[in-house]
Every structure is written in structure tokens, then in C-alpha cells.
Amino acid sequence: MNVELRKKAKELLKTKQVEMIIGYQRGPDGISATPVFITREEEAENLIWDVYCVYNLSNYLKDFPGKKIGIIAKECDVRSIIVLLQENQLKRDDIFIIGVECSGVIAEHTLASGKESPGELDFDEKCKACRPSTPRLYDYLVSQKDQKDKGVLPEENPYQDIRKFEAKSIEERFKFWQEEFSRCIRCYACRQICPMCYCPRCVADQTMPTWFSRAPDLEGNLAWNVIRAFHLAGRCIDCGECERACPVGIPLREVNKKIEKDIKELFDYEAGAGVDQKPLLSCFDQNDPEDFIR
């Protein structure tokens, strides 16, 4: 399928349908994938798509406003592109989505343990809640028929862990998150890697006034992490990039998932489900539940 992918990329560049293609290439370690930005046909030979391609490349689309960009995207990446389209951050005509069929990517941190082949490696947690799938939106689909992946099956109940956690007392939950957030170093990798975090001036960077402490101590860390999570309510599509990027291992997906679950249960809304869907916070229904407003 890499052959087909490269062929299509070359064609898009040759016919000037796009000025650049954002995709994956093999990293310097010979195993993992890294993002690559291709503008010349011959560079298309570097493109790859396999289980090591964990990144959500849609984060880079905002770097090239007004340009025609081709992007290689799996289902979760496509859902974030959909949210960006809903929020008018992208023009549909400016992007060409080369969809790739995905049956799960590897958990990148397991690479550090010395394991290398796909068989030995675990699938990423986010993939365990996802069906092996064809992207819901694409301009061209590279199908995976010549590559047989083991694939992952979706968990029967994706919110099982969240429910277990909810059952704990407030004190226990607070203690858990205090411990987790106390390690935060405020590198803002979670924000920088998130396709949905595109504010030109983040609240965390404002100093006139300072909205919460910029020092990486518990108070400021709690504020930052809660604000980050809330700002993603109804927008996070669970690509898991924040958790992957976090150098100190804070389980950020659990925060995101909790909000995702509440929104699903309260409003029957799923972020990034379709281009025609309105953003959650801009649709209001008289029948919306309001028991939580006190």
C-alpha cells in the first residue's frame, strides 16, 4: 500500500492539486515514524503508512494557512480535521485528505523497552476503544488489502475504567489527580500537540492579568490541566496525542474520556462525527438536561 500511497502523492504534486503533502517517513532509528513535509515528487518515495505512524498530523495544518495541503490521515486524525472544519479553522477546498485504513497503531512508549516488531508491541490504548476502520471522510482512500494486520477489537465498554474511577470517593479522586498533576512541568506539550488547541494566545500565556499561577506547583498545575480539559469539552476526538506527548506520564486521556462520556450521556453528542454536525457548544436544545445546573 506504500506503493499506492506514493503514487497518489506524486500525482497530487505533479498535477499541482496540492503544494505540499504532510505524511509519515521512517525515523532515524529505522523503526519509528516521524512527520514529513513533501513538496517535490521524488520525496514521495519516503512516504510510509504502517502501525508505527502514531502521530495525528492534522495539528500541522494550521501552519500553512491558505495553502493547498495534502494530508495522510487515519480515522482519528480525520475526526479532528472534521472538528477543525466545523470550527472554521480550515477550508475544505484547501485540504486533500489521503485516507488510510487503520487497524490500530502501536503504543509508542513500548518501543523504548527495546521491542521492535509489531507482534511484540502493544497497541496504543486509544486504539482499544476504536474499531479497525476506514476514515469517515477522505478525498482518496488507500486501502490496506495487501497488508494483513492483526488489528484490535474495540472494547465492549469503552468507559468501563472511567465508571470504576467515578465510583471512588471525592477524596480518593482528588488525591489521585493531585499526585498526577503535581508532576506536571508545564512544558505545554499537551497543548502544542493538540490539533484543537489553536488559540493564538493561550490563557496560560497571558500575564496581564495572570489567570493562574505560571509556576509548576500544584495550584497552577491543577488549574492548567482542568482548563485544558474543559476547553476540549465536546471537541476532543481522543487521538491521545496529549497523553503520548506528556513526558511525565500524566494520564490525560482519562480526563478527556470522562468529559467525552458525560457529553455522550447528557447530549448524545460525539465530537468529529460528521462535517454537517454543529459544534456541541453552539447547538442548544430545549430538551437538553439541566439537572447539573444548580
Next chain:
Amino acid sequence: MLKSITKEDFFTRVGELSNDFEIIGPMELPLKGIFYQSILNTEDLYLGDGFAIEPIKKFFLEPSTRLLRYPWKNEPGVESFSPPERERIAIGVRPCEAKGLVLLDSVFDPPASSDLIPNSAPGAGKKSSNRAGSTYQDAFYTNNRKRTIIVGLACGRPDRCCFCTSLGVSPAGTTGMDVLLFEIEGGFAIEIITDRGKGIFGALGKELSEEEKKLLTSVNNKREDLLEKKIRVPESMDTIFTSDYWDKVSRSCISCGICTYLCPTCHCFDLIDERRIKLRCYDGCSFPHFTLHASGENPRPTKKERYRQRVFHKFDYFKINFGENLCVGCGRCIRFCPVKIDIGDIVDKAPLSKKR
């Protein structure tokens, strides 16, 4: 002075020392990684092969330091914070990190020199050479350095991101150490380097036998071979300042602060006013608002200029000012980069021959 000591004796001694000293050391948090922390129980001390995520830097140049407090109302003057006095022992510090502290010293705690005037404005002191150097003794950093004894641990298993030998650091290097430990069967070989080190561990252990000495030397000789990654560090990068190479290598950068915050030598900071307190917090050249002026002008507006700044500060400007590279090859910025940008690779492959 080289001695051998059993693990039990070592930990017992650390336990005794914890009455008089704060013990800082690596601790392994399950599923999270290794973190330098204040150690309350000596059995929490992790002295294995793994590396701490954050470097020991955070106990010297702290992620946030309270510099001063403004008084209420219109009272004149400011209140200063009295610097902490408790003496500390940092155990398990790696040679690269200790070398990092020595590099930070040249900025925050420069050696006193007769023709340099300490505590004066930059540039006010007479320069002893054409190096700019530093004349400023930072009270907070200097105090942290003064009150801390460094007990290092030689590296037994460098990973594929480590490249210290390319920057003149050895996995068994003693630069910046008061004591250096080598893991040997049943315990540690312990090398006392300074009088401070002698003061805490001098009375301990027994002389190494000739055989043990030979064995340790042969192990130490092989340590450098354990590093797979080797890079070529150029003398100067002056010729490629305007190269489009920087555009290419920085394109995938997501502008987060991991590489700078986890770096044992990065030391850019920001001054912040919060609730009457002036704080000094880490800053990093990777952030989009790094060097953003109040006017809205930013001399480093894109990732290209900012990434170039990082490379030039480490491998060019610092060398001009202090005579050394501001990198110790610890590999953290490579290990933790969310998009696997490899500074070693970038420096090694810099197109110095061609002026592009």
C-alpha cells in the same frame, strides 16, 4: 581514593546522613518513570541503570524561584526571601548532569576572578579575554550549589539517545562530582573526589583489591563503547545562520517546552509577577512567545528562528562566550521529543561545507 562498599553499608550510611542532610535522589514511580525527589526512606532510592526524566538541574536552577515580595500599600522597598540553608546530598547524579551543572556555574556562579567584578551589571567587569563570560553571582543558584554535595553514579547502560562522549563527557566522568559510585557485584566502588565527598563517605568501605581495581578499570574502559550514537560537533556554525536547513529541520517541531525544560543545561528564564511576588520560571526558545516584545514584534517569529536559536546557543554562542558547548549529550531532548526531532542528528548533518 577508590574503595568498595556493600549495598547495605551504603544505604545505612545514607540513612545516617539523612539526619543532617536532605537526601535528593532518583525514585522510580511505577508506570511513570524515574524522578529526582527528596528521599524520605532510603529504600526508595533508585540506583539502577535507568535515567531520570527531569535532570538534577531542577534542584539548582528551580522551575520556579521566588525572588522577592512587594510590600502592601505604598511602603518603599521589597522583602527578600531568605535562602534555604539545609544542606543536601544529591545521590545518583549522572556524569552528564553533573557536567551540566558545571556549565550552568559559568553563567550563574562564575569563578571569582580578580579582574572580574562580581555583582555588577553585565559588561561592567573588565574582560580577562575576548570571551564575554559572566560576572554575575546569582544568589539563589549559588546557594543551592553551595549547600549540595553531589554523589554521582556512573552509567552502565546508555540508551540509543545518549551521545555524551561526542561532547567530551564520559559515562564515568567525574566533572562536577564530589563522589562517584560504580555499581559492582554486591555493592558499589566508590571514588572520593573532593574533601566534601570525603567528609560524608571517607570513613566507609575497604580498599579495592588489585584484582577489583583491574576489573573496574577494564569495565570503565569499555563504558564509552556502549554509546552507539556519535556526532560530529562543528567549531562554529556561523556560515549557516541564514541557511534554509533550519526551516527544514524545525518544520515538525510542535513548539512545546520538553526539550528545553528537560535539558540539563538550558537556562532561559522568565520573570513573572504573581500576587506581590516576583517569580523566576523556566522559559524555552521553542515557545512561540519566546522573545515576544511588548510591542508585538518578535525577532524570532517562526519555528525556524527559534530552533536555530536553540542549536546556536548550544553549539555556537555559548562556545564564543564560555569556551564550551552548552550540551552534554544526555539525550533527553531526543528521548522525549513527541515528534522525534534529533538535535544530535541535526548538528551532525548541518551543511557547513555549503553556504546556502
